[in-house]
Amino acid sequence: MMEQDILKIGSEQIPYFRTEQFSNLMLENEMLMNKCVKASESARVIFLTASGTAAMEATIMNLFDTSDKLLIVNGGTFGTRFKEICDIHGFLSEEICLDHGEILTNQHLESYENKNFTGFLINMHETSTGVLYDMELVGDFCKRNNLMLVVDAISSFLADRYDMSEYNVNATILSSQKAIALPPGMSFVVLDGKAQERVLRNNVKSLYFNFKNYLLDGLRGQTPYTPAVGILLQLRERLRIIDNIGVDKTVEEVARIAQDFRTKIKGLPLMIASSALSNAVTPLKPIGKVPADEIFKCLKDHYQIYVCPNGGSLSKVLFRVGHIGALTEDDNSELVNALIDMNKKGLL
Ligand SMILES: *Cc1c(COP(=O)(O)O)cnc(C)c1O
Numbered sequence: 001m002m003e004q005d006i007l008k009i010g011s012e013q014i015p016y017f018r019t020e021q022f023s024n025l026m027l028e029n030e031m032l033m034n035k036c037v038k039a040s041e042s043a044r045v046i047f048l049t050a051s052g053t054a055a056m057e058a059t060i061m062n063l064f065d066t067s068d069k070l071l072i073v074n075g076g077t078f079g080t081r082f083k084e085i086c087d088i089h090g091f092l093s094e095e096i097c098l099d100h101g102e103i104l105t106n107q108h109l110e111s112y113e114n115k116n117f118t119g120f121l122i123n124m125h126e127t128s129t130g131v132l133y134d135m136e137l138v139g140d141f142c143k144r145n146n147l148m149l150v151v152d153a154i155s156s157f158l159a160d161r162y163d164m165s166e167y168n169v170n171a172t173i174l175s176s177q178k179a180i181a182l183p184p185g186m187s188f189v190v191l192d193g194k195a196q197e198r199v200l201r202n203n204v205k206s207l208y209f210n211f212k213n214y215l216l217d218g219l220r221g222q223t224p225y226t227p228a229v230g231i232l233l234q235l236r237e238r239l240r241i242i243d244n245i246g247v248d249k250t251v252e253e254v255a256r257i258a259q260d261f262r263t264k265i266k267g268l269p270l271m272i273a274s275s276a277l278s279n280a281v282t283p284l285k286p287i288g289k290v291p292a293d294e295i296f297k298c299l300k301d302h303y304q305i306y307v308c309p310n311g312g313s314l315s316k317v318l319f320r321v322g323h324i325g326a327l328t329e330d331d332n333s334e335l336v337n338a339l340i341d342m343n344k345k346g347l348l
Contacts, residue, residue: 001326002181009234010183017229023221025236030218032239036247037172038163039190046189046214049227052154052175055187057085058209059150059171062199064091070119071112073104076128078152082121100129103276109141119148125156128310130274130283130320132160139167154178159254159280159324170195176231179254179280180238181325185228255279257332258323264336269348273318281320288348291316298347303338
């Protein structure tokens, strides 16, 4: 859900963007974005008009090449996506495969110490199963082994504490449509100094996804190609609001909504299916007779409430309830009352 002020901006005319005014807006966006992820002084932001997956692919193309050896944490759909990207580009990679709902521990990492890896790819929150990884553990491992650390923080940013400097992260991938709560269409890659150096050295075989041009044009608050101007206007307002409240307070607010929901569903035949929850979503396994995808459909068709269904092998066993964006405790109550009603009618 988007805030009213943000929706209003979305209904206005789109200005011409090769102007000083728009450049200033972009420079402010970059400054506020760096502040939100607690990046180093020298960090820069790539503003990419494309969905999060494009930012994942572009980041890998710009930070690595066939001389690299990458370690991927794969606990679900988004971990698999990193692997697919590496394979398509012919980049050497190995996966740490986790079961659905399983957390990453030191034991998983131990056998990869001193094995000549050069990069580490992780989705801080594996959104498909709702597992939040221990970023301190990952950051320490990467520092010890001198690995370029790429974090897809798309679904955890603003929902869970995130500190790019503390976790030794070189590149952070974000997207407009999760907790930033803007329309889909833009993604953002925050690069520290080391990652920028690599971008400048790399030879990327792509026009649109070559970060060199973005870094250069970004110095004067521009992008090489026409961006989703409307979303960038909304982004500035959103970042200003977050900056006013404080990023930690924003995270606390999402945590409060998540906790409220998790308390309210106690007693319903639904099991929370993750041992390390993000505040962004609650993954739920129905323990009654009704499969998860039926519950999703019923909520949508009979109560006008959207939860997030799972795809593939998890479609019948798991659905997720999101806590990001402009949601309130009353929204939680409305959903929980619908679930209670369904339970009475034998639909849960
Ligand atoms: C939503 C999401 C993405 C982005 O997917 P797109 O549909 O390409 O925007 C990537 N990674 C994670 C962890 C996500 O939750």
